[in-house]
Amino acid sequence: GESVGLHLPTLSVQEGDNSIINCAYSNSASDYFIWYKQESGKGPQFIIDIRSNMDKRQGQRVTVLLNKTVKHLSLQIAATQPGDSAVYFCADRDDKIIFGKGTRLHILP
Amino acid sequence: DAGITQSPRHKVTETGTPVTLRCHQTENHRYMYWYRQDPGHGLRLIHYSYGVKDTDKGEVSDGYSVSRSKTEDFLLTLESATSSQTSVYFCAIVTGASGTGELFFGEGSRLTVL
Numbered sequence: 001g002e003s004v005g006l007h008l009p010t011l012s013v014q015e016g017d018n019s020i021i022n023c024a025y026s027n028s029a030s031d032y033f034i035w036y037k038q039e040s041g042k043g044p045q046f047i048i049d050i051r052s053n054m055d056k057r058q059g060q061r062v063t064v065l066l067n068k069t070v071k072h073l074s075l076q077i078a079a080t081q082p083g084d085s086a087v088y089f090c091a092d093r094d095d096k097i098i099f100g101k102g103t104r105l106h107i108l109p
Numbered sequence: 110d111a112g113i114t115q116s117p118r119h120k121v122t123e124t125g126t127p128v129t130l131r132c133h134q135t136e137n138h139r140y141m142y143w144y145r146q147d148p149g150h151g152l153r154l155i156h157y158s159y160g161v162k163d164t165d166k167g168e169v170s171d172g173y174s175v176s177r178s179k180t181e182d183f184l185l186t187l188e189s190a191t192s193s194q195t196s197v198y199f200c201a202i203v204t205g206a207s208g209t210g211e212l213f214f215g216e217g218s219r220l221t222v223l
Contacts, residue, residue: 032209034212036212041217042216042217043199043201043214043215043216043217044152044199044214045214046211046212046213049211089151089152091212093212097142097154097157097201097203097212098154098168099144099151099152099153099154100151101149101150101151102151102152
C-alpha cells in the first residue's frame with residue numbers, strides 16, 4: 001500500500017552546520033510533497049512544498065530536492081540554528097495527505 | 110493559525126466511555142482532517158471531510174466516527190474509548206476550495222484513556 005517514510009528517526013547536527021533529512025515514498029503517482037516542522041507541544045507547521053514537475057525548490061535557509069527515479073526527497077537546512085530543533089515530517093499530498101513517521105533533529109552546541 | 114480551535118485540549122477518561130473531540134474553524138474551509146499522533150507512528154489520518162455531510166475514512170478509522178453537520182465544525186467521536194486510543198489528536202484544515210492549498214493544524218487535544 002501507499003507509504004511515506006523517513007530514513008532516520010533522529011539526527012544530531014552541530015549548530016551552524018547544514019542538516020539533511022531524507023524521506024522515501026512508495027506511490028509513483030504522487031505529484032505533490034510537503035515538509036512540516038513540529039516543535040514540542042505544538043501542531044505541525046508548513047515549511048516548504050514541491051511538485052513532481054520540479055527537482056528542487058528553495059526557501060529561506062531550506063531546500064527540498066525531489067528524485068522521482070528513486071522516489072526520494074530530502075530537506076536541507078542551511079546553517080542549522082537552535083530554533084531548528086524539532087521533528088520534521090514529509091507528507092505525500094493527495095486527498096488523504098499521508099505523513100511519514102518523522103525525524104527528530106537535535107542541535108548540538 | 111487559520112482560525113482552528115480544538116476542544117477539549119486535555120481530557121482523561123475511562124475505558125468504555127464515549128468521547129467527542131471538536132474542531133472548530135472560522136474561515137469557511139471545505140476540507141478538514143483528524144489525525145492522531147503516537148510515538149513511533151507519526152501522524153496517522155483517522156477521517157477527513159470534504160464538505161458538510163461528506164466524510165471519508167483514513168488509515169486508522171476503526172473505533173472512530175465523525176460528523177460534519179456544518180462547515181465550521183468537524184467532530185471526532187470515540188463511541189467506547191479504549192486504552193489504545195490514548196493519543197494526541199490533531200485537527201487540520203486545507204485552504205482553497207479544491208483542497209489543494211496549504212494544510213494548517215490545530216494545537217492538538219491530548220486524550221488519556223485509563
